[in-house]
Amino acid sequence: MTGALALTVFVVAFFFIATEKVNKVKVVLVAAGLMAVLGLIPGAQVFFSEHEGIDWNVIFLLFGMMIIVGIIKQTGVFDFLAIWAAKKSQGRPYRLMVMLMAITAIASPFLDNVTTIMLVAPVTVMVCDRLHIPAQPYLIAEVLASNIGGAATLIGDPPNIIIGSRAGLTFNDFLAHMAPVVVIVFLVFLLLTRVLFRKSFVYNPDRVAEVMALQERRAITDPRLLVRCLVVLGLVVIGFGLHAVVHVEPSIVALVGAGVMMLVARADTGETLREVEWPTLVFFMGLFVMVAGLVNTGVIATAGEWVISAVGDNYFGAATSLLFGSAVLGAFFDNIPYVATVAPIVEGLVAQAPDPATGQAIWWAFALGADFGGNGTAVAASANVVALGIAARSGHRISFWEFTRYGLIVTALTSVLAWVYVWLRYFL
Structure with missing residues (x-):
């Protein structure tokens, strides 16, 4: 009875999160409150386990x-990189897209995807406006690149943080x-x-001169602060x-780095x-509280036992199912709650693996499917939603289906490539 009740609360909340009919923060607070009031979570242990x-x-x-990112943002370094890329591309649309995607993909493994998009997207809109070219293809391409690049590290994509914490995987492992x-x-x-955006690549020579006139160095508002920030960021990554x-947790490293960053930047605490x-x-x-309700009432354990019995000894089949299943489900539901929900089941499956290498292969298949599935639709990842909001405010509205028709193609291709990689590296 309690399991059915917990599952009902979770499914209803998940529906509202996926459809965005109600603000997702409000949804999880109400759902978490219901889990507590109905006695479906493990009491005070929910704060300690x-x-x-x-x-x-x-x-x-x-x-x-x-x-850390908030303080680095004040230096103007992201504006500098975007303007530099626009000038280096000489106004050539495809070359500009490649450079903006490269900057996004390189930043995403070390900054969360939402932050990367919030910093790069406004500058992208500015450059596209100066060139009189549509910003939508560039914004969509940047989001897709961000979700791909973020998969590379522990901190690049929120699902990876959840998986790393659950599986005990380190930054170096990722x-x-x-x-x-x-x-x-x-x-x-x-x-x-x-190929995808070929119809959008229109070169306007009359506007190229305006972009070439931009002085990227003026975007750096505080060079000394930038140097100090980059040193601290480098130490954090190390x-x-x-x-x-x-054996110091990444969370401790990040907190210490944030404190040091505030000190060297002499940042105002309130503003930061x-x-x-x-x-x-x-x-x-x-x-996390919602998922705790499923764990405490045995829903996760029941599902995990069913999956384990269905897979048997076919761990390549398990990895394949997890990769493609996560890509499909992650495309239509926010991949963060999806990973938080499924991670305990994967943990149970990995516990039955014949050796640690096979167990890790299951985790990597899960991570790749969930990360690349974040490109599937306009609501599949937080960065997607943020980018659509920025586009709408700047007058370059991107509809749900305009994003999704590109996202589904990219998700399908990247998932197949990831599956081949998992097969060749771990099971061949």
Whole structure:
């Protein structure tokens, strides 16, 4: 009875999250409250158990990185990079798209996708307006590139943070196993965009001169602060990489880095905290409580037992099902709640694996499917929604289906490439 009740609360909440009929933060707060009032969560343990409650490693990792990015944003370095790319492209539309995608894809593994899009998209709109070319294809391509590039590291995409925390995978693990396939997929994606957006590549020579007149160095508002920030960011990334050696959680590294960044930047505490995406953090916390209700009432365990019995000893079949299943479900539902819900089931499946290597292969298939599925539709990932909002406010509205018709093609291709990679590397 309690399991059915918890599942009902979760499914109804998931529906509203996926359809965006109600603000998702409001939805998870109401759903989490219902889980507590109805006695479906494990009491106070929901605040202390990462497997049956709020995973504070995820929350504080995001919090620390939001502070770091918020301070770096003040230096104008992202504006500099975008204007530099526009000038280097000499106004050539496809060349400009490639450079903007490359900047986005390189930044995404080290910054969360939402932040990357929020920083790059406004400048993209500005450059496209100056060139008198439609901004929609560039914004869509950047979001797709962001979701692909973010899959490369532990901190690049929120689903990876959840998977890394649940599976005990380090920053270096993600680099070693996810980065190679991400590089291959991104290179293929660069070629694909030439075909997907071919009708949008219109060269306007009369407007190129305006772009060439922009002074990118003027975008850097505080060069000394930029140097200090880049040093701190570099040390934070090194700290992530040394996780397996020093055994300090990435969340602690991010928090220390945020504190040091505020000190070296002499940042105002109030202004800095206003840069934090509090709704995102609250959404995560509420989501973890919702999942705790499913775990506490045995729904996850029942589903996990069914999956384990259905798979049997066919672990390549399990990896294939997880990869393509996650890509499909992640395309139509926000991949963050999807991963948070399915991760406990995958953990149970991995526990039955004959050796650690096979178990890790299951996790990588799960991560690739969930990450690349985030490109499937306009609501599949938070970065997608943010980009559509920026486009609408700037007068370059992108409809749900305009994004989705490109996203589904990219998701299908990248998922197949990821499946081939998993097969060749782990099961051949």
